[in-house]
Amino acid sequence: MAKSLTEKILEKHIIEGNKEEGKEIGIKIDQTLTQDATGTMVYLQFESMDIPRIKTELSVSYVDHNTQQSDFKNMDDHIFLQSAAAKFGLHFSKPGNGICHQVHLERFGIPGKTLLGSDSHTPTGGGLGMIAIGAGGLDVACAMAGAPFYLNYPKVIGVKLSGKLKPMCSAKDVILYILSLETVKGGVGKIYEYFGDGVKTLTVPQRATITNMGAELGATTSIFPSDEITKEFLKLQKREDVWQELKADEGANYYKVIDIDLSKIEPMAACPHMPDNVKKISELEGIKINQVAIGSCTNSSINDLGAASEILENQTVAENVALGISPGSKQVLMNSMEAGIISKLVDAGGRILESACGPCIGMGFAPNSNAVTLRTFNRNFFGRSGTKSAGVYLVSPETAAASALKGEITDPRKIKLDYSKDYSSFIKINDNLIIKPLSEKESESLETVKGPNIKPCPKAKVIEKEISAKVILKTEDNITTDHIMPAGSKILPFRSNIPEISKFTYSQIDENFYDKAIEAKQSVIIGGENYGQGSSREHAALAPMYLGVRAVIAKSFARIHHANLVNFGILPLTFKNSDDYDKIEENDILELTNIIESLKNSSTIIIKNKTKGTTFEAIHGLENRAVDVMLAGGKLNYTKQYSL
Ligand code: MIC
Ligand code: SF4
Numbered sequence: 001m002a003k004s005l006t007e008k009i010l011e012k013h014i015i016e017g018n019k020e021e022g023k024e025i026g027i028k029i030d031q032t033l034t035q036d037a038t039g040t041m042v043y044l045q046f047e048s049m050d051i052p053r054i055k056t057e058l059s060v061s062y063v064d065h066n067t068q069q070s071d072f073k074n075m076d077d078h079i080f081l082q083s084a085a086a087k088f089g090l091h092f093s094k095p096g097n098g099i100c101h102q103v104h105l106e107r108f109g110i111p112g113k114t115l116l117g118s119d120s121h122t123p124t125g126g127g128l129g130m131i132a133i134g135a136g137g138l139d140v141a142c143a144m145a146g147a148p149f150y151l152n153y154p155k156v157i158g159v160k161l162s163g164k165l166k167p168m169c170s171a172k173d174v175i176l177y178i179l180s181l182e183t184v185k186g187g188v189g190k191i192y193e194y195f196g197d198g199v200k201t202l203t204v205p206q207r208a209t210i211t212n213m214g215a216e217l218g219a220t221t222s223i224f225p226s227d228e229i230t231k232e233f234l235k236l237q238k239r240e241d242v243w244q245e246l247k248a249d250e251g252a253n254y255y256k257v258i259d260i261d262l263s264k265i266e267p268m269a270a271c272p273h274m275p276d277n278v279k280k281i282s283e284l285e286g287i288k289i290n291q292v293a294i295g296s297c298t299n300s301s302i303n304d305l306g307a308a309s310e311i312l313e314n315q316t317v318a319e320n321v322a323l324g325i326s327p328g329s330k331q332v333l334m335n336s337m338e339a340g341i342i343s344k345l346v347d348a349g350g351r352i353l354e355s356a357c358g359p360c361i362g363m364g365f366a367p368n369s370n371a372v373t374l375r376t377f378n379r380n381f382f383g384r385s386g387t388k389s390a391g392v393y394l395v396s397p398e399t400a401a402a403s404a405l406k407g408e409i410t411d412p413r414k415i416k417l418d419y420s421k422d423y424s425s426f427i428k429i430n431d432n433l434i435i436k437p438l439s440e441k442e443s444e445s446l447e448t449v450k451g452p453n454i455k456p457c458p459k460a461k462v463i464e465k466e467i468s469a470k471v472i473l474k475t476e477d478n479i480t481t482d483h484i485m486p487a488g489s490k491i492l493p494f495r496s497n498i499p500e501i502s503k504f505t506y507s508q509i510d511e512n513f514y515d516k517a518i519e520a521k522q523s524v525i526i527g528g529e530n531y532g533q534g535s536s537r538e539h540a541a542l543a544p545m546y547l548g549v550r551a552v553i554a555k556s557f558a559r560i561h562h563a564n565l566v567n568f569g570i571l572p573l574t575f576k577n578s579d580d581y582d583k584i585e586e587n588d589i590l591e592l593t594n595i596i597e598s599l600k601n602s603s604t605i606i607i608k609n610k611t612k613g614t615t616f617e618a619i620h621g622l623e624n625r626a627v628d629v630m631l632a633g634g635k636l637n638y639t640k641q642y643s644l
Contacts, residue, residue: 002249005225006156006191009131009246013114015148021155021255022189024623026148027131030113031058032140035100037065037361037487038118038537040077040496042137043084044457045636046144047448053089053440055146060108061085062093062100066492067356068363073493076451080496082435083449088144089437097433098329098355101125101297105208106331107431110242111226116143120215120536120560121297121378127208128233129226129246131191134215136538136564138635147639150625151559154191154220158254161198163263167420168412170307171206172299172376172396174260175213176268180278181258184478185530187217188559190255194224195248198262203424204233205301212298213378216275218533218558236427267399267411269374272391273382274478281399284409291373292323292404295353296360299376299397300328302335302427307420308401309341311412312348318407324365326353330433339426348404362386362488374400374409381482381534383508386489454496458546460569460634463599467550467571467592468610469522473510474586477528481561483508484532484540495539502543517547526584527554532561541568545634551592553607553618555581566626569634571595573618576604580616588612599627 003011007019016026032054034042039061046054061081066074078095085092093103100117101124109115111129115122118137125132135149143149159178165171178192192214194207202210207224214222224230225247234243267281294300294308305327317323325345327333333355336342342352351365359365360377366386367373373385373392380392395403398412398420405415437443475483485491485501486508494501506513517523525544531554532540541564544552551571555578565572571592575581584590588611598605604617622630632638 002251002253004156004193004252004254005223005246005248006131006193009112020153022152024150024625025153026150027114029056029116029143029149031108031115032056032144033060033062033100033104033115033117033122034137034140035065035119036063036077036081037492037495038137039081040454041457041538042118042141043081045138045141046088047084048457048636049141049145049639051145054144056144058091058108059144060091060093060104062103063095064099064356065361065363066495067095067354068489070489072451073453076453077496079449080451080454083446085435086438087443087446087448089440089443091437092435094433094435096330096355098331099297099300099357101212102300102328102332105204106237106329107434111230111244111246116140116149118536120534121212123214123221124208124212124297126211126221126223127204128230129224131221131223133221134536134560136536136560136567138538138567139563142635142639151220152189154189155255157190157192158257159192159194160196160257160259161194161262162196163198163261164201165262165265167417168398169265169267170396170398171202171209173265173268174262175210176270176278176394177265178258179216179270179276182217184216184274184276184533185218187214187219190219192217192219192222193248193254199225200227200229201262203303204230205303209298216378218530220559236425238429267396269399270380270394272393273380275379275394281409281411285411287372287409289321289374289403289408290371291367292321292400293359293365293373293375293377294397294400295326295328295358296377297328298378300326300332302332302339302423303420304376304397305332305336305341305345306339306423308397309344310420311398311401311416312405313344315348315405317349317404321404321407323350323404324353324359325350326358327355330355331429334430335426335428338428339423341423359385361492363492364489374403376400379534381480383486384482455499457636458498458542459636460545462633463569463571463595463630465594465596467522467595469524469550469590470520471526471584471586471588471590472516472520472523473506473513474526474584475528478530478533479527480534481532481537481540482534485537485543498542498546501539502546505543505547514547517549520548522548522550524590525549525552526581527552528581529555531557533558536560538564538567541565541570545570566622566629567635569630571620571630573605573620576617576619583612583614584609596631599630
């Protein structure tokens with residue numbers, strides 16, 4: 001039978017379970033990546049497993065998120081990460097070397113391999129033909145220890161591309177268009193597989209823009225075939241030897257097929273505050289802007305900066321616009337300097353920021369009050385830019401540059417009609433910020449180095465038969481992990497210190513959340529649809545766990561956050577009847593009954609609302625392995641109990 005590419009790669013990696021849509025499988029992970037903001041917990045967890053060395057083919061620890069270093073904390077984290085990489089046999093990518101996903105694409109990704117990353121944009125690797133999945137840090141630690149990664153066998157959506165993008169229309173506009181069709185929850189439990197004649201018109205970085213932002217669909221991942229274009233990209237990276245051709249069989253069966261004619265794609269923007277709030281630029285033209293930021297793991301390849309530089313060449317950005325550029329990697333930065341791109345951008349008034357996540361995660365370059373900011377990033381969640389009153393529009397580099405010139409949202413086709421030049425062959429490689437792993441013998445006697453802000457990862461409580469807990473928060477639909485555990489320069493330095501970071505839990509939407517949780521001792525959160533979408537940060541589960549949250553009852557969950565809740569012993573439940581959501585209020589006392597028995601033998605749990613005197617049912621829907629994790633009191637306890 002004709003197979004999809006996804007099926008072919010998964011088939012080679014399945015070690016537990018069978019190909020049955022929606023059912024749990026365990027797959028072998030070939031490569032892992034971590035970044036510093038999630039990585040410190042990953043290596044603390046790995047260390048606590050007492051495994052001397054990683055068991056993957058390759059694992060890389062990147063530093064790209066917390067690079068502002070306003071005091072000792074960030075750099076203490078970097079040093080800890082470097083010492084852990086040396087001790088456990090990883091590559092270490094030093095700060096300044098670039099954003100994990102861009103660097104991994106350039107230097108490490110291999111078509112046909114599986115990659116698990118403690119960052120939700122790990123699917124960027126799908127641009128190279130990898131099955132690249134974002135996960136919580138503990139799942140990545142377990143994969144490094146040689147354990148399978150568990151996921152539900154996904155539905156495979158085919159995206160058939162035909163035609164060719166028109167000048168000034170870009171890969172970013174393609175994924176924004178798909179978001180407008182599929183929404184931020186349309187991809188849950190799905191893999192988007194691209195095929196068709198249009199694929200060969202897209203470069204690897206363009207494909208990676210699409211797979212990167214596929215994360216915003218809630219998808220497990222997205223993947224492109226590995227073809228001659230992939231080979232050319234790897235050849236330029238002097239890694240041609242890892243190339244192999246990979247594609248779906250003719251006539252492969254997809255759950256559904258989305259047809260896209262690239263020549264019909266127009267410049268688009270995701271309007272505040274959701275990546276699927278997409279409109280055509282033509283509908284937004286004229287909106288005055290204050291800031292433009294070009295960069296992030298979505299759009300910071302050399303051609304992205306090159307396109308912006310051509311639009312801005314010999315011009316000056318509008319008086320009221322601040323332009324910031326963060327190149328995706330040291331390679332992009334160096335080659336953009338040699339190609340004259342950086343001088344054009346600086347000449348036009350751009351500020352060159354570090355090769356790091358920077359403004360994308362609220363680490364500097366925060367916009368002014370009530371600002372309109374255009375960003376080539378992938379997320380525009382409320383408050384993420386660092387300024388609560390700002391509105392972020394997500395756009396292509398072409399639209400960003402054209403709008404920076406005009407001082408208002410502008411269709412780039414009105415500024416320039418040409419194709420932008422292809423800078424991709426402009427490439428000089430210098431890996432001197434990547435520290436290679438030591439031999440087993442050399443690393444044997446090493447110890448990790450922990451500064452005073454690095455505290456052990458707290459353990460979850462073992463689940464009891466009954467739990468009585470207070471509802472301390474009731475949320476709307478599409479709550480993101482940025483709502484649950486915000487990022488930004490004030491909070492990110494506490495990623496290695498759960499007691500401290502827990503004080504910021506839900507601070508964006510309820511300043512009293514921490515006090516309420518402490519007072520209640522045991523609590524429950526009520527959520528709407530797609531609860532926990534966005535980032536993979538397990539801190540959004542770890543901190544609530546630390547504060548005594550025992551269950552989240554929601555209409556539906558995002559994949560990674562659901563797994564993180566289980567990993568840290570918080571019971572994720574969905575309403576059997578979604579009308580019951582309306583019948584619960586904050587401060588109600590809920591009693592979850594007969595939990596252990598229900599987890600083992602039934603799919604539902606009976607919940608009594610003691611305040612209202614009502615009873616309702618919630619579904620746990622956990623597979624046997626997840627039930628065992630819950631019963632053990634979270635994945636750390638579980639892995640110890642049933643050693644890998
Ligand atoms: C993000 O884009 O939200 C982040 C910051 O990269 C996160 C990881 C984190 O919170 O550390 C992600 O996407 O997983
Ligand atoms: Fe970094 Fe932003 Fe990409 Fe997250 S989305 S990895 S913060 S650049």
